Amino acid sequence: xxxxxxxxxxxxxxxxxxxxxxTKTFGAFTAxxxxxxxxxxxxxxxxxxxxxxxxxxxxxxxxxxxxxxxxQVTLDGKAISIRSPRDARAHGxxxxxxxxxxxxxxTAAENLVISRADTPSVINWAKERRALDAFMETMPFRVPxxxxxxxLSAGEKQKLEILKLLYxxxxxxxxxxxxxxxxxxxxxxxxxLLHGMCDRGEITVLMISHKFREVKSFCDRFSVLRRGxxxxxxxxxxxxxxxxxxxxxxxxxxxxxxxRAALPEQPMVLELAGxxxxxxxxLPAIQGVNLKIRGGEIVGVAGxxxxxxxxxxxxxxxxxxxxxxxxxxxxxVFTPKRGNFDRFRVFGLPEEPLKNATVPRMSVAENIAFRSxxxxxxxxxxxxxxxxxxxxxxxxxxxxxxxxTTSPDAPIETLSGGNVQRAVLARELSGDVDVLIVANPCxxxxxxxxxxxxxxxxxxxNRGAAVLLVSEDLDEILELADRVAxxxxxxxxxxxxxxxxxxxxxxxxxxxH
Amino acid sequence: xxxxxxxxxxxxALIAMLGGAIRVSTPFMFVALGECLTEKSxxxxxxxxxxxxxxxxxxxxxxxxxxxxxxxxxxxGCAGLVLGALHGFICKLPKVNDIAVGIAxxxxxxxxxxxxxxxxxQPQAPRLxxxxxxxxxxxxxxxxxxxVNPLFFVGVGxxxxxxxxxxxxxxxxxxxMTGDSAAAAKAMGVSVxxxxxxxxxxxxxxxxxxxxxxxxxxxxxxxQGLSSGQGLMAxxxxxxxxxxPLRCILAALLxxxxxxxGPSLQSVGISQGYYFFNAAPYILTLFIxxxxxxSKAAAREAPGELSITK
Numbered sequence: 145x146x147x148x149x150x151x152x153x154x155x156x157x158x159x160x161x162x163x164x165x166x167t168k169t170f171g172a173f174t175a176x177x178x179x180x181x182x183x184x185x186x187x188x189x190x191x192x193x194x195x196x197x198x199x200x201x202x203x204x205x206x207x208x209x210x211x212x213x214x215x216q217v218t219l220d221g222k223a224i225s226i227r228s229p230r231d232a233r234a235h236g237x238x239x240x241x242x243x244x245x246x247x248x249x250x251t252a253a254e255n256l257v258i259s260r261a262d263t264p265s266v267i268n269w270a271k272e273r274r275a276l277d278a279f280m281e282t283m284p285f286r287v288p289x290x291x292x293x294x295x296l297s298a299g300e301k302q303k304l305e306i307l308k309l310l311y312x313x314x315x316x317x318x319x320x321x322x323x324x325x326x327x328x329x330x331x332x333x334x335x336x337l338l339h340g341m342c343d344r345g346e347i348t349v350l351m352i353s354h355k356f357r358e359v360k361s362f363c364d365r366f367s368v369l370r371r372g373x374x375x376x377x378x379x380x381x382x383x384x385x386x387x388x389x390x391x392x393x394x395x396x397x398x399x400x401x402x403x404r405a406a407l408p409e410q411p412m413v414l415e416l417a418g419x420x421x422x423x424x425x426x427l428p429a430i431q432g433v434n435l436k437i438r439g440g441e442i443v444g445v446a447g448x449x450x451x452x453x454x455x456x457x458x459x460x461x462x463x464x465x466x467x468x469x470x471x472x473x474x475x476x477v478f479t480p481k482r483g484n485f486d487r488f489r490v491f492g493l494p495e496e497p498l499k500n501a502t503v504p505r506m507s508v509a510e511n512i513a514f515r516s517x518x519x520x521x522x523x524x525x526x527x528x529x530x531x532x533x534x535x536x537x538x539x540x541x542x543x544x545x546x547x548x549t550t551s552p553d554a555p556i557e558t559l560s561g562g563n564v565q566r567a568v569l570a571r572e573l574s575g576d577v578d579v580l581i582v583a584n585p586c587x588x589x590x591x592x593x594x595x596x597x598x599x600x601x602x603x604x605x606n607r608g609a610a611v612l613l614v615s616e617d618l619d620e621i622l623e624l625a626d627r628v629a630x631x632x633x634x635x636x637x638x639x640x641x642x643x644x645x646x647x648x649x650x651x652x653x654x655x656x657h
Numbered sequence: 658x659x660x661x662x663x664x665x666x667x668x669x670a671l672i673a674m675l676g677g678a679i680r681v682s683t684p685f686m687f688v689a690l691g692e693c694l695t696e697k698s699x700x701x702x703x704x705x706x707x708x709x710x711x712x713x714x715x716x717x718x719x720x721x722x723x724x725x726x727x728x729x730x731x732x733x734g735c736a737g738l739v740l741g742a743l744h745g746f747i748c749k750l751p752k753v754n755d756i757a758v759g760i761a762x763x764x765x766x767x768x769x770x771x772x773x774x775x776x777x778x779q780p781q782a783p784r785l786x787x788x789x790x791x792x793x794x795x796x797x798x799x800x801x802x803x804x805v806n807p808l809f810f811v812g813v814g815x816x817x818x819x820x821x822x823x824x825x826x827x828x829x830x831x832x833x834m835t836g837d838s839a840a841a842a843k844a845m846g847v848s849v850x851x852x853x854x855x856x857x858x859x860x861x862x863x864x865x866x867x868x869x870x871x872x873x874x875x876x877x878x879x880x881q882g883l884s885s886g887q888g889l890m891a892x893x894x895x896x897x898x899x900x901x902p903l904r905c906i907l908a909a910l911l912x913x914x915x916x917x918x919g920p921s922l923q924s925v926g927i928s929q930g931y932y933f934f935n936a937a938p939y940i941l942t943l944f945i946x947x948x949x950x951x952s953k954a955a956a957r958e959a960p961g962e963l964s965i966t967k
Contacts, residue, residue: 228846229844229846241844243840245840247833247834247838247841247842248837249836249960249961250830254830258827263827264827265826265828266826267825267826425957
């Protein structure tokens with residue numbers, strides 16, 4: 145296999161790929177049932193579907209990670225058999241995963257060279273560099289080759305992943321939600337470039353996505369999966385967003401969204417003044433964050449992941465020490481300790497709740513009691529804990545918040561993502577809430593859960609809570625927030641009322657302009 | 658201190674320390690390079706202390722039986738290789754913790770060496786010859802200090818080679834890749850287990866050679882108190898050297914100098930605090946562990962897959 149496409153790459157043709165009758169079962173569960181898709185040569189094809197709809201299973205079957213029970217993949221009209229990712233690679237089929245597969249401690253150049261199947265035992269760097277430079281000349285975008293990957297921005301890493309596929313001459317590309325870590329500007333640039341390469345017939349792209357906006361603006365065709373079945377396909381340019389979303393969610397009842405109640409001017413509740421904190425490596429993660437939030441107000445913090453949002457939430461939750469700055473609630477200094485969370489009625493819904501807000505192997509009832517197990521009625525005399533009131537409370541909350549669990553005694557890790565999130569919400573929102581800190585509350589959830597959880601957040605706001613919503617999903621922020629703040633380089637660079645700003649302005653600030 | 662130390666004594670002490678540093682550092686160097694290789698692949702082998710002691714015993718026995726100390730060195734390496742390979746194999750099994758296995762291998766290797774080594778405590782085996790680098794100076798103290806064992810140069814050469822290989826060879830890049838991101842390595846079709854198995858086995862080989870130096874050169878006999886935890890200190894040393902082979906050499910020399918402190922002060926007649934100065938390497942280890950646990954720069958350079966950094 146020649147890995148160095150040094151001659152004019154446009155001379156190489158984009159392949160077409162179809163997968164026919166793909167079926168994959170895991171035990172009794174049908175992950176993929178008789179799904180067929182056709183991706184024409186040089187087309188930009190979107191694969192839509194909710195989490196768990198079978199998109200990953202389908203592409204993993206094409207990539208050779210799974211062997212399908214039935215089904216046939218054809219490349220350029222010829223039936224091929226792919227038994228391992230190596231086979232896929234040999235056929236020129238490559239994939240960019242949601243989590244980067246670059247090695248952080250190697251440089252960009254080292255990552256490219258080692259990814260080849262025929263890396264020589266002793267690498268002649270002078271020769272490789274000449275070849276790499278020549279290769280980069282022909283590419284629509286660049287990355288610094290000598291930089292360590294860990295020092296690259298998410299956008300650069302994503303570009304390097306795609307460059308790697310081109311470097312390996314893999315002209316059928318599968319991209320798994322490639323824009324989730326990019327600013328809207330970077331995402332548009334990247335998709336535009338890919339679209340251009342498709343149009344010139346240099347590559348064929350199959351992109352997993354659930355951002356309708358991107359699918360509408362850049363893709364040619366789309367296929368939709370739901371519960372392992374193909375529920376629709378069509379022309380991305382002509383189909384409406386409503387059609388696509390109906391194909392995705394089917395007849396699922398989506399709860400009515402809570403509406404934003406108009407509230408009289410509320411007092412200032414949460415004030416952050418000059419917060420600074422360091423990341424695990426001792427570098428500044430947040431530097432001088434200032435923010436004020438009134439009661440009955442949601443402030444949405446937008447930003448590309450890795451710009452300090454996680455550190456901010458961790459600092460507020462007491463998981464990360466502050467190196468400087470002060471938090472006050474209703475004028476009183478707030479240090480994030482258990483006693484103070486109770487006293488100031490501060491509640492939170494951190495990202496990845498299974499990791500950050502629960503003990504996975506403890507039961508649902510116990511997890512729901514984390515805020516109240518040392519208070520009556522669960523605890524008497526301040527130390528004696530009785531199970532009965534804890535269980536009763538859990539049963540009540542499980543019913544009210546519609547947490548689907550086999551029993552209150554089931555370990556919380558056995559619940560689906562949406563239900564873990566609901567259980568945590570039940571714990572955090574069931575009392576009086578003054579301050580609510582929420583981070584990426586809907587990440588990876590299905591439509592019904594998303595609607596539900598956003599409603600709960602809005603209701604907390606309507607009851608007068610000051611809500612800090614940190615989210616990587618700009619649409620979520622635009623839907624929920626009264627004011628939008630943008631975090632870039634560890635500090636808040638922009639803040640505006642939601643109705644006084646727009647996606648473009650926010651995007652530019654996210655990119656640090 | 659009872660007397661002022663004369664300049665001559667000072668020079669003598671320094672020369673003795675230099676010679677001592679080179680002598681004492683050599684086993685550190687080999688174990689540290691072995692550990693460095695293993696850790697670069699994403700696994701910790703605490704069992705290198707066992708490989709070191711077993712290597713020392715096997716080297717002495719083989720040298721005694723064959724009459725050739727270099728055969729002893731080779732056998733010692735092979736004994737370490739076997740222990741390392743066993744460690745690597747066991748760690749491949751699911752849900753096995755490399756640190757726990759390493760501690761088991763530390764005792765296993767030492768126990769094995771004591772068991773088979775009993776008959777070799779008395780006899781005299783042929784020892785490794787030193788290279789006399791300082792004879793031309795005409796100064797007997799310098800000449801003695803500059804008697805350097807060839808293994809020292811082998812170690813330095815090996816470190817240079819490793820530093821080069823980690824950057825310029827396919828296998829070097831693959832080792833760094835498995836050590837930093839097993840997921841990325843798997844996505845490229847690299848067998849992470851195999852790479853770590855090889856790295857652990859070769860690491861064991863190097864530790865075994867370090868052991869051979871102990872029994873065949875300095876101190877130069879086989880007995881049960883031969884190693885004083887060099888194998889374990891080498892782990893601290895690798896952290897101190899931030900996983901760089903060349904820095905491993907410098908760190909080993911530093912540890913060696915600390916180890917030579919007591920004897921060289923004694924050589925000029927200062928015997929007060931002898932035991933305290935002999936404890937210098939251990940105190941140094943302690944300080945280095947405390948300092949490096951706090952060092953965020955070290956944390957940045959640690960291979961991402963190591964269980965101590967996770």
